[in-house]
Amino acid sequence: MKLFLDSADCEEVRLAAELGVISGVTTNPTLIAREGKDLRETVRTLATLVDGPISAEVVAEDAEGMIEEGRELAAIHPSVVIKLPIGLDGLRATQVLSRQGIKTNVTLVFSIAQALLAARAGATYVSPFVGRLDDLSANGISLVRGIAEVFTLHGISSEIIAASIRSPQDVADAACAGAHVATVPYRVLLQMAAHPLTDLGLARFRRDWKDAFGK
Numbered sequence: 001m002k003l004f005l006d007s008a009d010c011e012e013v014r015l016a017a018e019l020g021v022i023s024g025v026t027t028n029p030t031l032i033a034r035e036g037k038d039l040r041e042t043v044r045t046l047a048t049l050v051d052g053p054i055s056a057e058v059v060a061e062d063a064e065g066m067i068e069e070g071r072e073l074a075a076i077h078p079s080v081v082i083k084l085p086i087g088l089d090g091l092r093a094t095q096v097l098s099r100q101g102i103k104t105n106v107t108l109v110f111s112i113a114q115a116l117l118a119a120r121a122g123a124t125y126v127s128p129f130v131g132r133l134d135d136l137s138a139n140g141i142s143l144v145r146g147i148a149e150v151f152t153l154h155g156i157s158s159e160i161i162a163a164s165i166r167s168p169q170d171v172a173d174a175a176c177a178g179a180h181v182a183t184v185p186y187r188v189l190l191q192m193a194a195h196p197l198t199d200l201g202l203a204r205f206r207r208d209w210k211d212a213f214g215k
């Protein structure tokens with residue numbers, strides 16, 4: 001399973017890229033708004049930081065507007081993937097853009113039925129939102145597992161990006177459930193690398209070494 005960073009903060013992305021574990025970036029209108037910077041400029045910068053898919057989401061509400069925005073965003077850099085919300089307009093835009101060779105990421109997916117529609121419309125990626133289902137006491141990972149089972153059973157090539165990730169356990173569960181990618185906030189990426197027993201063990205190694213060799 002690959003890891004993408006779910007962020008529009010270019011400094012976070014730069015730091016994450018230095019670890020060598022990130023294969024792409026996903027953004028969304030909320031993440032872009034939080035940074036308050038121009039979407040196109042942000043996407044252009046992100047494409048220089050990470051050698052992989054950069055998801056940029058359209059904000060138009062009708063298919064024609066989504067298609068126009070998608071074409072414009074895709075022209076920024078070959079790495080750009082157009083993020084489209086699942087729904088009738090998003091599906092119309094997905095099938096038009098996909099047929100023109102533009103990679104698409106259908107987002108805000110909360111059911112297997114939605115994921116199946118997105119795949120049939122030609123989506124390169126589908127993004128089920130794990131955390132937002134868990135927030136409602138639903139089981140977000142079971143959705144990922146169900147989509148993975150259906151895609152495998154029917155030979156569907158669209159890739160599953162487990163999104164709305166809240167913890168390192170979500171990442172592990174997504175990997176076990178068959179997601180192709182987990183897109184993680186920078187906070188979660190740092191949490192993935194840390195463990196209290198690792199800290200305790202390293203402190204013990206260093207103390208024992210210093211006790212024996214004095215440095």
Ligand code: G3P
Nearest residue numbers: 006027028131132163164
């Ligand atoms: O960017 C899509 C998704 O990962 C956002 O998740 O629930 O943290 O806003 P959330």
